[in-house]
Amino acid sequence: MDGQSSESNGSDLLEDLRYQFGFGNHFSSEAIAGALPRGQNNPLVCPFGLYAEQISGTPFTAPRKQNQFSWLYRIKPSVTHEPFKPRVPSHGKLVSEFSQSNSSTNPTQLRWKPVEIPDSPTDFIDGLYTVCGAGSSFLRHGYAIHIKVLLDAFRYTANKSMDNCAFCNADGDFLIVPQKGRLSITTECGKLLVSPGEIVVLPQGFRFVVNLPDGPSRGYVAEIFGAHFQLPDLGPIGANGLASPRDFIVPVAWYEECSCPGYTIVQKFGGQLFTAKQDFSPFNVVAWHGNYVPYKYDLSKFCPVNTVLKDHADPSINTVLTAPTDKPGVALLDFVIFPPRWLVAEHTFRPPYYHRNCMSEFMGLIFGEYEAKADGFLPGGASLHSCMTPHGPDTKTFEATIARGEDAKPFRITNTMAFMFESCLMPRICPWAMESPSIDHDYYQCWVGLRSHFSPDKADDESRKLQSGPKGAAF
Numbered sequence: 001m002d003g004q005s006s007e008s009n010g011s012d013l014l015e016d017l018r019y020q021f022g023f024g025n026h027f028s029s030e031a032i033a034g035a036l037p038r039g040q041n042n043p044l045v046c047p048f049g050l051y052a053e054q055i056s057g058t059p060f061t062a063p064r065k066q067n068q069f070s071w072l073y074r075i076k077p078s079v080t081h082e083p084f085k086p087r088v089p090s091h092g093k094l095v096s097e098f099s100q101s102n103s104s105t106n107p108t109q110l111r112w113k114p115v116e117i118p119d120s121p122t123d124f125i126d127g128l129y130t131v132c133g134a135g136s137s138f139l140r141h142g143y144a145i146h147i148k149v150l151l152d153a154f155r156y157t158a159n160k161s162m163d164n165c166a167f168c169n170a171d172g173d174f175l176i177v178p179q180k181g182r183l184s185i186t187t188e189c190g191k192l193l194v195s196p197g198e199i200v201v202l203p204q205g206f207r208f209v210v211n212l213p214d215g216p217s218r219g220y221v222a223e224i225f226g227a228h229f230q231l232p233d234l235g236p237i238g239a240n241g242l243a244s245p246r247d248f249i250v251p252v253a254w255y256e257e258c259s260c261p262g263y264t265i266v267q268k269f270g271g272q273l274f275t276a277k278q279d280f281s282p283f284n285v286v287a288w289h290g291n292y293v294p295y296k297y298d299l300s301k302f303c304p305v306n307t308v309l310k311d312h313a314d315p316s317i318n319t320v321l322t323a324p325t326d327k328p329g330v331a332l333l334d335f336v337i338f339p340p341r342w343l344v345a346e347h348t349f350r351p352p353y354y355h356r357n358c359m360s361e362f363m364g365l366i367f368g369e370y371e372a373k374a375d376g377f378l379p380g381g382a383s384l385h386s387c388m389t390p391h392g393p394d395t396k397t398f399e400a401t402i403a404r405g406e407d408a409k410p411f412r413i414t415n416t417m418a419f420m421f422e423s424c425l426m427p428r429i430c431p432w433a434m435e436s437p438s439i440d441h442d443y444y445q446c447w448v449g450l451r452s453h454f455s456p457d458k459a460d461d462e463s464r465k466l467q468s469g470p471k472g473a474a475f
Helices: 393-405 460-466
Strands: 019-020 028-029 051-056 067-073 110-112 126-136 141-148 156-159 166-168 171-179 182-188 190-194 198-202 207-211 217-225 247-249 259-269 272-280 284-290 295-298 320-326 330-337 342-343 360-367 384-385 410-411 417-423
Touching: 126 217, 126 384, 141 330, 141 417, 171 360, 182 198, 190 198, 190 247, 217 330
Parallel strands: 141 156, 166 259
Antiparallel strands: 019 247, 028 284, 051 067, 067 284, 110 384, 126 141, 126 156, 141 217, 156 217, 166 207, 171 198, 171 217, 182 190, 182 207, 198 295, 247 295, 259 272, 320 330, 330 417, 342 410, 360 384, 360 417
16 A cells, blocks of 8 residues: 555544655555556546546646646545635735735845734634735746745744635745644645644645644745746755755645535635635545655755855855746745854854845744844744845854954854745835834844954055065056
């Protein structure tokens, strides 16, 4: 029985979940032996009287190496529902088409404190709100960051499980970064338990439910339009390093057959929410095969590559996943982490350097402290440094690093996990994010104390030689 999950036999123990492993594989799984058709995808009569249904994550004619699809064998097809209607009440804080009418630009360095968990009952859908983003889901190009209490980019917060309803995002793929509380996610391909320190990708079009085994939850969500995440090329690094394909985790088939009067499908379509009623669970897929699947990854398994002699490597060396554009080396969205690792560079300012970037950088902190910000950047918080906006270590970090001098020994950064969503597109910021009580209006002051250390009269002999150059040299 391929990939049989213990839940298929009625167990509710999350720790008993079983998984498949790999990235980009063509997977297959069946909760009942023999449920997968043999030798073809769409027979006249499927085993056990199941319906065959394909979900396509790319156009039919996409190049084979990029083509993503899965075949689902289900008790009833997903088309069996009433017509969609606009959700009442509407959400109002989800954006998938960014323009002057719903968002603004701001080159200032921005930072937000952690969002408080709401007092009123709030599930994943209502706890998700957009912070910033660019582009359009209608044009199939762009991204959004959301916060989940709940982050296009979104953030989210939630304090209750989803009840008798499932969510479907027709706009793009979700990359969810939990910061507080585990997420028990049921998808049409099976179940995933996702803890802080792990990420989960829910591709466009899949229906899913988020339950909260630990109570209130908070985290970040990146959404991409018109692309899918892939592993970055390793180039001269070689065959090994960064995120290994074998460490990505995919669910096994799990299904429920039950009557669910009034069950609601909530679909995000063009940034708006629509609902449709049906009388059965959408998680009735007995078997499936394909390469278009939800998956998760444990960030502690990442294999960092770092400088071993001098200078600070660019943060791209820590890319976990990338969503490329048509331009080589230019990402619609990169997911980059700053994990525990050794710092050993000699005669080098080891924290991240001061920087202005043609890309825009949205950062979050899952736990611990971030090496470039001694104060103010808290777990559950976030910062945004847009295109060409200066940023870098705060005053306290700079002064402490300089004070260590040339005698700094190798040391290991521990108990931390920060991340960055980096995009080539300039973000527009939603008004509720700019007006949020969690915005840190004093963020700029972390750099105010940086003073001039310029002292040309104190140049040492070696510096003077470098400035004058070798005898006979002309500059």
